[in-house]
Structure formats: C-alpha cells, structure tokens
Amino acid sequence: MKRERKTLAAIFVVCIVGITTGVVIYTGQTLGKSLLTVSTTTSLFDTGVLDTLKTEYEASHPDIILAFISAGTGIAITHAKNGDADLILVHSPSHEKAFMDEGFGVNRKILAYNFFTIVGPSEDPANISGVDASTALSRIYDYGQSLNSSIWVTRDDNSGTNSKEKQLWAAAGFDYETIKEADWLVSSGTGMGATLRMATELELYTLSDIGTYLKFFADGLIDLQQLVVPSESLLNVYSAIAVNASRVEGARFNLAMDFIAWLVDSSAQETIGNFGLEDYGQALFLPAVGVIESQTSNEIYGWIRSYAFFDYDGTLYECPPPWREGDYGLYQS
Amino acid sequence: MAIIELVDLRAGYDGQLALKGVNLEIDQGEILSLIGPNGAGKTTLLKTIGGLISPSSGSLVFRDTDITDTNREILRENATLVFQNPVHFGTTVYKNVAYGLRIRGVDESDVDKRVKETLELLGLSGFESRNARKLSGGEQRRVSLARAVAIDSSILLLDEPGADLDLESKRIVEETLRSLSKDRGTTVVMATHDMFQAKTLASRIATVQDGQIERIGRASTVFRLELESRIGDHPVLNRFRAQAVWIESDWTKGGHLRLRLEGGLTLEATGHRDGDVTIIIPPEDIIISRQAVLSSARNSLKGSVINIEASNSSVLLTVDVGIELVAQITEDSLKRLKIEKGDEVFVTFKASSVTVY
Amino acid sequence: MTLASEIVEITLRSLFVSGFAAFIATLIGLPIGVLVGLRKFRGRPLVKGVFNGMMAMPTVALGLILYLLFSQTGPLGFLQLLYSPYAIIVGQAILVVPIMVSITTETIENVDPSIRELALTLGADESGARAAVLRESIGGILLASSASFSRAISELGVALMLGGNIVGLTRILTTAIALETARGEVALGIGLAVVLLVVMLVINVSLRLAEKRVRWWLWQ
Numbered sequence: 016m017k018r019e020r021k022t023l024a025a026i027f028v029v030c031i032v033g034i035t036t037g038v039v040i041y042t043g044q045t046l047g048k049s050l051l052t053v054s055t056t057t058s059l060f061d062t063g064v065l066d067t068l069k070t071e072y073e074a075s076h077p078d079i080i081l082a083f084i085s086a087g088t089g090i091a092i093t094h095a096k097n098g099d100a101d102l103i104l105v106h107s108p109s110h111e112k113a114f115m116d117e118g119f120g121v122n123r124k125i126l127a128y129n130f131f132t133i134v135g136p137s138e139d140p141a142n143i144s145g146v147d148a149s150t151a152l153s154r155i156y157d158y159g160q161s162l163n164s165s166i167w168v169t170r171d172d173n174s175g176t177n178s179k180e181k182q183l184w185a186a187a188g189f190d191y192e193t194i195k196e197a198d199w200l201v202s203s204g205t206g207m208g209a210t211l212r213m214a215t216e217l218e219l220y221t222l223s224d225i226g227t228y229l230k231f232f233a234d235g236l237i238d239l240q241q242l243v244v245p246s247e248s249l250l251n252v253y254s255a256i257a258v259n260a261s262r263v264e265g266a267r268f269n270l271a272m273d274f275i276a277w278l279v280d281s282s283a284q285e286t287i288g289n290f291g292l293e294d295y296g297q298a299l300f301l302p303a304v305g306v307i308e309s310q311t312s313n314e315i316y317g318w319i320r321s322y323a324f325f326d327y328d329g330t331l332y333e334c335p336p337p338w339r340e341g342d343y344g345l346y347q348s
Numbered sequence: 349m350a351i352i353e354l355v356d357l358r359a360g361y362d363g364q365l366a367l368k369g370v371n372l373e374i375d376q377g378e379i380l381s382l383i384g385p386n387g388a389g390k391t392t393l394l395k396t397i398g399g400l401i402s403p404s405s406g407s408l409v410f411r412d413t414d415i416t417d418t419n420r421e422i423l424r425e426n427a428t429l430v431f432q433n434p435v436h437f438g439t440t441v442y443k444n445v446a447y448g449l450r451i452r453g454v455d456e457s458d459v460d461k462r463v464k465e466t467l468e469l470l471g472l473s474g475f476e477s478r479n480a481r482k483l484s485g486g487e488q489r490r491v492s493l494a495r496a497v498a499i500d501s502s503i504l505l506l507d508e509p510g511a512d513l514d515l516e517s518k519r520i521v522e523e524t525l526r527s528l529s530k531d532r533g534t535t536v537v538m539a540t541h542d543m544f545q546a547k548t549l550a551s552r553i554a555t556v557q558d559g560q561i562e563r564i565g566r567a568s569t570v571f572r573l574e575l576e577s578r579i580g581d582h583p584v585l586n587r588f589r590a591q592a593v594w595i596e597s598d599w600t601k602g603g604h605l606r607l608r609l610e611g612g613l614t615l616e617a618t619g620h621r622d623g624d625v626t627i628i629i630p631p632e633d634i635i636i637s638r639q640a641v642l643s644s645a646r647n648s649l650k651g652s653v654i655n656i657e658a659s660n661s662s663v664l665l666t667v668d669v670g671i672e673l674v675a676q677i678t679e680d681s682l683k684r685l686k687i688e689k690g691d692e693v694f695v696t697f698k699a700s701s702v703t704v705y
Numbered sequence: 706m707t708l709a710s711e712i713v714e715i716t717l718r719s720l721f722v723s724g725f726a727a728f729i730a731t732l733i734g735l736p737i738g739v740l741v742g743l744r745k746f747r748g749r750p751l752v753k754g755v756f757n758g759m760m761a762m763p764t765v766a767l768g769l770i771l772y773l774l775f776s777q778t779g780p781l782g783f784l785q786l787l788y789s790p791y792a793i794i795v796g797q798a799i800l801v802v803p804i805m806v807s808i809t810t811e812t813i814e815n816v817d818p819s820i821r822e823l824a825l826t827l828g829a830d831e832s833g834a835r836a837a838v839l840r841e842s843i844g845g846i847l848l849a850s851s852a853s854f855s856r857a858i859s860e861l862g863v864a865l866m867l868g869g870n871i872v873g874l875t876r877i878l879t880t881a882i883a884l885e886t887a888r889g890e891v892a893l894g895i896g897l898a899v900v901l902l903v904v905m906l907v908i909n910v911s912l913r914l915a916e917k918r919v920r921w922w923l924w925q
Contacts, residue, residue, distance in 0.1 A: 034721070041874070083872075206887055447827055
C-alpha cells in the first residue's frame with residue numbers, strides 16, 4: 016500500500032522534475048541575454064539566409080539572441096506595430112513607406128535585392144522565353160484567351176509576391192481584378208512553395224521569388240524554367256527598418272540599430288551575396304549596400320532608386336531625413 | 349424480535365414509486381424470502397432495507413429506533429446487499445473481499461485472517477490474486493457473497509442469489525446462508541424467482557406484487573399457496589373457510605386468533621385478523637399420534653383415518669376430525685404406528701402452522 | 706549544431722512544452738471533470754456541452770486571441786510571455802483543458818452505477834463511494850491526460866502564433882515540420898513527423914501498459 020502510494024508520488028515527481036528541468040534550461044539559455052525580435056516575411060525566412068546570418072551574428076554577439084518571427088508581410092508589420100518586434104526585414108516598399116509614415120519605423124536601410132521571375136513549363140506554350148515581363152504577360156494573356164483552359168496560377172493572398180504580380184499586370188496594361196475572373200487563371204491561395212508545385216503539376220506559368228524557385232528547383236521538387244529576363248519591373252528589394260522606440264513602447268531600439276549596422280557591414284553583405292551560390296549555382300540575394308553607397312550610375316542603382324527610394328521634398332531618399340533617428344553613419348545623403 | 353420494521357413504506361426512483369405501502373417485520377436471525385415477478389419491487393425493497401434508497405413516506409424502524417428521517421447510514425453499516433448482477437471493483441478477489449473491512453478500519457492482520465476465512469467458507473481459497481471480473485459466473489457470485497460475509501453484517505440482503513448458478517456454487521451459497529443464519533444469527537433477506545430455493549432456505553416467504561406485500565407466512569404454506577395459484581386448478585390441501593376472532597391472551601404478546609370452522613370445530617392460530625378468512629394447514633406440519641399428546645402445540649384433535657395414499661417417499665393420511673385434514677408422514681412412521689384405514693388417531697399442530705389470509 | 710542533435714533538441718522541447726501544458730490542463734481539468742462527472746447540478750448539460758464544443762476550438766483562432774492578449778500592447782503584454790515557451794504552454798493548456806474535462810466527465814459517467822452502490826452497501830460513506838468510482842475511471846483519466854498531451858504536441862497554430870518558431874527557443878516539432886515543408890525540405894519534414902509519431906506511440910503504448918498497473922496500485 017505504501018509502496019504503491021510512493022509509485023504515484025514518484026510519477027508526480029518525475030513530471031515536476033521534467034518541467035523544472037525544462038524551465039531551468041530555458042532560463043539558462045536566456046538568462047543575461049537580450050532577445051532581439053525580428054519580424055520578417057515567410058519568403059525571406061524560408062530561404063534560410065536568416066539562419067546563416069543569425070549564426071554569425073550570435074557568434075560575435077554572445078549576449079544577444081536573434082529571434083526571427085516570420086509571417087506574411089501584412090502580419091509581420093502588424094507584429095512590429097504591436098510592439099512585438101524590434102526590427103522588420105521586408106521587401107515591399109509601399110508597405111514600408113506606410114509603416115514609416117505612421118511613425119512606427121525609423122532608419123530604413125536597403126540591404127539586398129534580387130529579381131522576381133516568371134517561370135513555366137519547359138515547353139513554353141505561350142512562347143515567353145527571353146522576353147521582358149510585360150511582353151511575357153501580354154503573350155500569356157493572349158494565349159490564355161485563345162486557349163480557354165488554365166495557363167496561369169496566382170497566389171491571390173496579398174503577399175509581397177502577389178502585390179508584385181498586380182503591379183506587373185497593371186504595367187502590361189491589364190486589370191488584375193478583371194483577369195482574375197478569366198478561365199485561364201487559377202487562384203492557389205497558398206504559399207510560394209505550394210504554388211510552384213501546383214504550377215508543375217498543372218503545367219502553369221506563375222510569378223515566383225527567385226529564392227523559393229531556386230531552392231525547389233535544386234531539390235527536384237518542381238520542373239519549371241525561368242523564362243523571362245531580369246528587368247526593372249521584376250526587381251525585389253529587401254530592407255531593414257528599426258521600430259521607433261518613441262512610438263512603440265518597449266522596442267529595443269539600440270539592439271536593433273546594432274544589428275542593422277552589422278548587416279550593412281561588408282562581411283554580412285558578403286555572407287548575403289554568397290548565400291546559395293554553392294547549393295544552387297546562383298546567388299539568391301545580391302548585396303545592395305555597396306551599390307547604393309557607390310552611387311554609380313549603373314542600371315541597377317537606377318532601378319533600385321526609382322523602385323525602392325522614397326520621395327521627400329522632391330528628392331529620392333533611401334530613408335528620408337525626418338525618419339532618421341540618431342547618427343549611425345548609415346546614409347551619405 | 350424484529351430487527352427491521354417497515355410501516356406503510358413508499359419508495360422509488362425519479363418520482364416513480366416502486367414500493368406502494370409495504371408493511372413488513374423482519375425478525376432477527378430469520379431467513380426471509382421475497383418472491384414475485386419482475387418489476388414487483390423486490391429489488392427496491394432490498395435497496396430500501398439496505399439504506400441505498402430513501403423512502404418517500406412511511407416509516408423505517410431499525411432495532412426499535414425510528415430511522416426514517418435520520419441516521420439512515422446505520423442501515424448501510426449493518427445491512428449489506430449482494431447485487432443481482434455481480435459487480436466488482438476492478439481489482440483482485442482479495443482486495444474486493446477486504447474492501448468492507450478496510451473501510452471499517454479493521455487491523456491489517458485481522459483483515460487478512462477474515463478474508464482468508466471467508467474465501468475458504470465460500471470455496472474460493474486460491475483465488476486471492478485473481479481478477480474478480482475475470483472469474484466464471486458462479487465464482488463471481490461467490491465473490492459477491494464473500495464480500496458481504498467478510499464484514500459480518502447483521503443483515504444480509506441478496507438479490508436473486510440463485511440465478512444462473514452452477515450446482516456446486518449453488519450448494520456452497522445455500523450452505524453459507526444457512527450457517528450464517530444459524531451460527532451467527534445473521535438475518536437474511538433474499539429476493540428470488542426460484543420458489544423451491546425460497547422454500548428450502550427460508551423460514552418465511554413474502555410474496556411481493558405491484559409494490560406491496562401480497563401475503564407473508566411460513567415458507568411451506570406460502571409456497572403451497574403460490575404453487576396453487578400458479579398451477580390453477582390443482583387442489584390445495586387443508587384449505588378451509590373460517591370465522592376468525594382475535595383474542596387478547598397472555599401466551600402470545602400480540603394476541604391470537606380463534607377460528608371457528610364449519611361444523612363447530614375450533615382452531616387456534618397466530619395473527620391479528622377478524623371476520624371471514626381462509627386458512628391453510630400444511631400437511632407436513634401435522635403430527636399424527638396414536639394417543640393424545642401433551643405438547644406446546646395449541647391444536648390437538650381426534651379423528652378417524654378415512655384414506656391412506658402413498659406418494660414417492662411419503663404418505664398422505666386423510667383424517668376426519670369434523671373436517672377432512674390431510675397429514676403428511678413418512679412411510680416409516682406409517683409402519684411404526686401401524687395405522688390402517690378406520691383407525692382412531694390424534695392430529696396435533698401449532699397455532700403458528702396455520703396460515704390465515 | 707548537427708542536424709541530429711537539433712532534432713533531439715526540438716523533440717525534447719516539444720515534450721517539455723506539451724508535457725507542461727498537459728500537466729497544467731490535468732491540474733485544472735481533472736477536478737472540473739470529476740466535479741461535472743460526479744455531481745448532479747442544474748445546468749450540467751450546458752457545462753458539458755460547452756466543454757465538448759470547446760474541443761473544436763481552431764488552434765489558429767486560439768493562437769490569434771492569445772496573441773492579442775499577450776502582445777506588448779495587449780492587456781497581458783506586461784507578462785512578457787509572447788515568443789517564449791511559456792506562451793505556448795499557456796495556449797496549449799487552454800486548448801486541451803476541454804479535452805481533459807470532457808473525457809474525464811464521460812469516463813466517470815460511464816462507470817457502472819452499481820460500483821457506487823457496491824461501495825455504499827459495503828459501508829463506504831459518500832466520499833468513499835466517489836473514490837471507488839474514480840478508481841474505476843483511472844483508465845479514462847489516463848486517456849484524458851494522454852489525449853490532452855497528444856493534442857497539445859500535435860497542434861501548430863498556437864505554437865506558431867505565440868512561440869514564433871524561434872530557433873533554439875520556441876521551435877518545436879510541429880512548427881519545424883511546417884517550416885521545413887514551406888522550405889521544400891520535404892524529407893526533413895516527413896522525418897520530423899515520423900519522430901513525432903514514434904514519440905507519441907511510445908508514450909501512449911507505455912501509458913496503456915501502465916494503466917492496469919496503476920489501477921492495481923490505486924487499490925490499497
């Protein structure tokens with residue numbers, strides 16, 4: 016009888032010990048360390064580049080824990096507005112501008128860029144290989160109208176990629192909301208990976224960010240080809256914005272600025288530029304800091320400038336002066 | 349002495365009365381059998397006596413104390429019900445049987461002793477560590493009984509103790525009940541369908557019909573009446589009409605009955621009735637003698653043998669004492685008394701042998 | 706960190722987080738379930754219905770509601786729980802309490818009513834009779850605990866919304882599976898799912914094996 020009561024007590028004790036161990040380990044992991052919460056979009060997070068950056072940053076900053084929270088662009092920004100992040104890493108200039116306009120973000124810094132791509136079956140029935148995005152979409156539209164069966168898949172989820180798609184259709188002279196009703200267009204309503212796989216299965220064209228495409232292609236999960244040539248309209252620019260501590264209570268502004276400064280530094284830029292080279296034979300991201308600093312009048316700088324810079328008093332700025340906080344030597348003009 | 353007395357007791361479940369005015373006295377140490385059809389209220393009656401159901405009206409007296417409204421837990425402490433369907437705690441036979449003792453805070457060493465004794469009594473030695481729920485039907489019933497016996501309650505209530513029992517288990521159960529009643533003075537109340545079991549085990553039988561006690565009396569008499577009502581036109585022996593008069597008397601506290609039969613014959617019986625009644629005198633309760641005997645029995649009559657009829661192992665004598673009484677004696681007695689047709693004999697029977705209804 | 710050690714770490718964290726959640730849910734849900742199962746009171750069907758219905762709570766919705774509560778600007782933001790394992794633990798515990806309550810109640814109700822009467826007629830008082838009924842329910846109560854644990858460890862919405870899937874801090878098996886699937890690491894995703902299933906199978910089978918013994922133990 017006593018032995019049995021003891022056994023029950025032992026089960027209880029095991030539970031308590033297990034729980035306590037967990038608590039102690041977690042406390043040990045976080046004790047004396049500061050948590051820097053970075054809210055980011057899934058398409059960026061899912062490439063894995065942030066894990067590489069985290070490893071390097073934490074190695075040189077042992078008292079910091081970098082916590083990336085990934086969600087769709089809209090939710091990622093909401094997190095920051097709610098004070099649940101110290102920094103955002105996103106790729107949607109219109110969202111970013113609104114975020115800063117409302118006073119939530121300061122010290123925006125463009126870190127990297129790459130190009131969206133239109134991918135499709137290797138047979139390329141709409142014949143868009145080697146043309147620019149607008150021409151490609153026009154051909155797809157014509158081909159779709161004549162075919163009356165599915166030819167294009169859209170994510171239709173208000174993601175960064177989906178926003179880009181809308182801009183592209185508009186640039187090619189079509190209204191997204193109208194063509195969404197067409198029989199040749201399919202809505203996937205899901206993430207990039209799942210949409211790419213759907214495109215493979217159904218032999219459809221779609222717009223993809225380069226990172227997800229390369230990753231899935233290299234892993235043999237999809238059988239789609241990049242068909243269009245990179246152009247200004249396909250440009251994708253990634254920036255970091257610190258959460259404004261005077262607007263959002265509890266935001267760890269100094270930690271956020273340390274991290275942004277580190278990201279801007281040449282070694283982190285190199286890491287970003289090298290990410291994926293080995294695995295995919297192509298870089299997923301191209302460092303942007305050098306391009307902007309050199310202010311060379313090359314084509315890319317111009318594209319970034321017109322696409323991702325913000326207008327203030329008639330001048331284009333990476334981060335307009337009123338939205339700069341403190342002096343971290345981030346901007347030349 | 350009555351250990352439990354029920355007066356105009358009503359009880360039931362969910363507002364539906366299963367007992368509709370039960371009057372019943374149960375004597376210390378007797379074996380009382382309740383017979384009656386399904387749904388008559390036998391189980392409810394047992395549960396009420398066992399303190400598992402609260403009466404909705406009437407009164408309940410335990411050992412001369414009215415416990416209708418207060419302290420009915422005393423019934424649960426003193427009466428133990430053995431359910432119709434064997435229910436066991438999901439553990440060993442030993443722990444099942446020890447349960448009641450441990451609840452009562454009995455010393456572990458005494459628990460062990462009592463459990464082992466009880467198991468032996470019920471032929472369950474060696475079953476201690478078996479799972480009670482995985483035994484055969486008969487063994488499970490014996491475990492149920494053992495659980496109650498181990499506590500040594502003063503009242504043992506059994507719901508259909510004989511149902512679906514193998515012969516061996518039946519013998520053990522019946523022997524146990526007899527010895528409990530005889531040796532320990534345990535009062536046993538059992539509900540049963542089995543009239544023959546009722547007759548062999550019980551000293552009294554009560555028939556329960558539609559929530560009431562229909563008739564109650566000596567086992568043999570009620571058995572016979574029941575048999576008659578079931579067989580229909582089969583004649584019941586020694587049944588007569590009579591006029592009953594209740595007489596206060598000193599030889600029985602509750603008074604007694606004087607019965608006047610056709611032809612002016614007078615008999616004495618126990619009970620409390622007045623007016624026209626029917627009486628039955630069980631043939632096996634009648635003593636036949638060559639000479640008048642001085643005995644405690646209140647009824648002694650002289651008559652002549654008008655018929656001798658042998659059945660299997662016994663003999664039925666019809667004696668004309670003014671009425672024709674049938675007596676059952678053994679063949680051996682017939683030979684010993686050398687009785688022949690036309691002989692003068694004396695018939696003797698106790699007042700309590702006469703069932704009046 | 707090697708892949709294997711990372712999987713081990715994530716698995717252990719999952720066990721810790723969901724085990725803690727199930728433990729809390731048991732501490733809260735067991736007494737409620739026992740009460741609802743044993744006592745007859747007015748409005749009992751309503752209470753049961755509410756708990757049964759709450760079992761259908763979508764994890765993402767619960768995650769969202771709790772996110773709004775735990776968010777820095779939310780009413781419970783001062784607790785600083787968001788993006789910590791404790792947020793997931795609280796969320797999962799809330800998620801599984803209805804399961805704990807419902808199964809416990811159902812089990813107790815399904816115990817043969819004669820068990821109660823048996824205990825009473827053998828001289829037990831009301832609390833003794835309740836104890837006897839509870840002992841008979843031990844299998845179901847264990848099931849309630851293990852089902853709560855299973856539900857907690859297999860849910861994604863709460864862990865993702867409240868934990869944030871932070872490497873080394875709040876990444877657990879389901880959030881890792883979701884991430885690897887999104888990243889196209891299908892093999893790793895399936896591997897992690899297998900780990901989750903194997904762990905749950907081992908735990909549940911041992912619980913079932915232990916059940917009889919526990920029931921035996923409970924009989925003094």
